Amino acid sequence: MIRQNVTVLGATGSIGVNTLDVIRRHPERFAVFALCANSQVQRLFEQIREFAPRHAVVRDAPLADELARRCRDAGLPTTVHHGVGALSEMAAHPEVDTVMAAIVGAAGLEPTLAAARAGKKVLLANKEVLVMAGELFMRAVREHGALLLPVDSEHNAIFQSLPTDISRGISACGVRRILLTASGGPFRTLARADLDEVTPEAACAHPNWVMGRKISVDSATMMNKGLEVIEAHWLFDCPPGQIQVVVHPQSVIHSLVDYVDGSVIAQLGNPDMRTPIAYALAYPERIDAGVPSLDLLALARLDFEAPDPDRFPCLPLAYAALRAGGTAPAILNAANEVAVASFLDRRLPFPGIPRLIEATLAALPAGAEGSLDDVLAADAEARRIAAGLVMEAGAR
Ligand code: NAD
Ligand code: MG
Numbered sequence: 001m002i003r004q005n006v007t008v009l010g011a012t013g014s015i016g017v018n019t020l021d022v023i024r025r026h027p028e029r030f031a032v033f034a035l036c037a038n039s040q041v042q043r044l045f046e047q048i049r050e051f052a053p054r055h056a057v058v059r060d061a062p063l064a065d066e067l068a069r070r071c072r073d074a075g076l077p078t079t080v081h082h083g084v085g086a087l088s089e090m091a092a093h094p095e096v097d098t099v100m101a102a103i104v105g106a107a108g109l110e111p112t113l114a115a116a117r118a119g120k121k122v123l124l125a126n127k128e129v130l131v132m133a134g135e136l137f138m139r140a141v142r143e144h145g146a147l148l149l150p151v152d153s154e155h156n157a158i159f160q161s162l163p164t165d166i167s168r169g170i171s172a173c174g175v176r177r178i179l180l181t182a183s184g185g186p187f188r189t190l191a192r193a194d195l196d197e198v199t200p201e202a203a204c205a206h207p208n209w210v211m212g213r214k215i216s217v218d219s220a221t222m223m224n225k226g227l228e229v230i231e232a233h234w235l236f237d238c239p240p241g242q243i244q245v246v247v248h249p250q251s252v253i254h255s256l257v258d259y260v261d262g263s264v265i266a267q268l269g270n271p272d273m274r275t276p277i278a279y280a281l282a283y284p285e286r287i288d289a290g291v292p293s294l295d296l297l298a299l300a301r302l303d304f305e306a307p308d309p310d311r312f313p314c315l316p317l318a319y320a321a322l323r324a325g326g327t328a329p330a331i332l333n334a335a336n337e338v339a340v341a342s343f344l345d346r347r348l349p350f351p352g353i354p355r356l357i358e359a360t361l362a363a364l365p366a367g368a369e370g371s372l373d374d375v376l377a378a379d380a381e382a383r384r385i386a387a388g389l390v391m392e393a394g395a396r
Contacts (some may be wrong), residue, residue, distance in 0.1 A: 003031045004121075004281075007090045009111050010102035011035040012043045014212045015125045015151065015273060019100050020047060022278045022289055030281065034090035036103075036111075041067050048078050055079050055093075057086045087111035092118035098281070100151075101126040104214050105337050106379055109133060113372065116140040116148070123280040125151040127231045128337075132330040133375045134234035148235070149280040154180050154228055155235055156276035157254035157267035162236065170238055178238055179256040179264075180228055181248040182307065183208050185220040188249060192311050198350045200343060208251040208271045217340045221353050222307060226318020227336075230329050233322055240322050245315065247305045252294065270294055313354040321361065327378035328366035334382035335360035342390045352393065360386045 006023065010016045016037070023030045036057040037044045045067060048056055056071075056078050058064050064082035071078045081089070084107075091099045091111040099115035100123045101108055108126035113133070115122045117140050124130070129137055141148045150156050158180075163173050170178075186205055187198060203220040204213050211219070218224035229243050254276075256266040269275045270291055278289035309316045314336075321332040335357040342348035348356065363385050369375060 001028055003029060004097040005033040005095055006030050006098045006100060006281075007034040007036065007093070007096050007115075008032065008100045008102065009036045009087060009091060009108060010100075010104065010126070011047055012037040012040040013102055013104060014210065014215075015102035015277070016100070018273045019102065019123075019277050019281070020051065022274050022281055022287075023051070025290060026282075026287055029287070030098075033093065033096050036087050036090055038103075038107075039063055041070075045070050048076055049074060052076060053078055055081060055090055057081045057083075057090055059083070084110055088114035091115035091120070094118075097121060098123065100277075100281075101129065102151075104128075104212050106132060106333065109375075110372075113137060113140055116146040117144050119144040119146050121147045121149065123149050123151050123277070127152055127227050128333055130231045130234045131227050131333045132379060133369065133372065134230065134329070135369050136372060136375065138234050149283055150231075150235055151273075151276050151280050152228060152231060153271075153273065153276050154255040155231060156279055158232065158236060158257060160267045160279070161255070161257040161265040166236065170236055170242075174260045175238075175257055176242070176260050177258040178232055178236065178243050179258060180225060180232060180243060180245050181251070181253050181255050182222065182225040182245055183219065183251045184247040184249055184305075184307070185222060185224075187220055187311075188247065190311075195311065195351050196349055200346065203343070203350065207249070209273070213344060214337070214340055217343060217353075218336070221314045221350070222312035223314035223318065223336050223353070223357075225307070226315045227333070229315075229318055230322045240319055245307050247307050249303055249305075250299065250301075252299060252302060268294060314357065317354060317357055317361070321366075324366055326366040326368050327375060328361065330369070330375050330378045331361055331364050331366060331382040332357060334379045335386040338383055338386035338390065347390055347394055356386055356389055356393075359389055363389075 032051040032053040034055040035053045064080045068080040088111045092114040098121040101112040102125040112129045204216040251271040272291045274289040321328040339353040339356040
């Protein structure tokens with residue numbers, strides 16, 4: 001068996017750690033080529049010690065110097081780089097077969113695009129890439145013959161429930177709707193008035209999944225599902241009207257495809273990201289992910305409800321940005337990143353998150369999503385406006 005050379009972007013995060021756990025179980029299939037992270041040098045060093053990658057990347061020169069010294073002292077052969085350019089180099093390196101895109105937020109756009117442009121097998125967890133630049137990114141995938149495999153559990157479930165070849169379009173394949181399931185997050189049953197008081201700690205305590213802080217807050221506001229609607233639109237070329245969100249608190253059905261003949265095909269499993277990660281890593285084969293079998297009898301029941309747009313306005317905001325098109329989703333994403341960071345810093349109350357996003361979208365008209373520069377300019381301008389609005393709110 002030829003081993004796949006893998007670059008992990010975001011190695012120290014929740015998805016990165018789960019990816020390395022799957023890789024650890026299959027040393028005959030995968031070799032780690034590069035491990036990339038932001039600033040968690042200690043965790044990255046431990047990963048380097050275990051997986052002995054050829055390269056590692058951190059944010060800046062002082063961190064790179066520190067990590068390089070530790071690698072040298074430990075006799076490790078890893079070359080340490082820093083900065084955005086190095087992330088893209090590791091994603092596009094000729095010796096790399098597979099790139100796990102697991103950086104959080106807009107920071108992942110350029111390296112993930114570099115992987116697509118280099119025709120790699122791209123395992124996409126970093127959904128913000130498709131939200132910001134869906135058209136551009138999907139074009140790069142097509143033009144450069146990249147293989148794009150969704151890691152987000154819902155999209156991985158849809159991918160598994162669709163026919164293998166959807167190049168004729170999903171309607172021609174008999175798909176009526178895509179049903180995206182949502183856990184509803186930790187505040188699913190909280191009264192609207194109580195949302196004013198929720199803390200970052202409560203927002204990050206997700207009932208079913210252990211994840212990074214940003215996506216945990218996104219799950220609590222349901223912006224995560226909004227971003228996933230946009231992600232599904234681009235991945236499966238599906239109009240917004242054919243994507244429906246269903247709240248399913250147990251997070252066992254990871255998503256469903258509704259066909260014209262009345263069949264509904266779903267993927268189920270324990271809520272453990274190693275399942276979609278292993279599926280994407282070994283595609284089209286299946287490998288052990290370390291995940292136990294689903295115990296239906298212990299589960300006993302599965303519940304479903306409609307999302308509440310009044311308590312969770314981020315979801316309708318995302319649909320509206322998708323329908324508006326152009327740079328509107330990039331503006332939505334940037335404003336959301338600023339809002340979430342401000343909430344985590346206790347500079348914005350929880351209900352301030354959708355308010356800030358709505359105000360930013362109102363203040364900045366969307367343009368065409370032409371080039372990467374257009375997207376990055378919209379992203380920067382939206383961040384500037386959103387940060388200003390947070391300051392104003394704080395001053396009041
Ligand atoms: P996390 O916060 O746990 O990890 C983020 C990783 O990105 C870390 O390794 C960090 O070092 C790296 N990083 C952050 N900023 C960086 C920068 N500027 N340059 C280089 N590296 C940087 O996040 P996570 O929960 O693992 O999520 C990662 C992505 O996967 C997100 O886009 C998230 O929406 C998506 N996702 C996560 C889950 C999950 O279960 N955690 C599920 C589905 C999708
Ligand atoms: Mg998801």
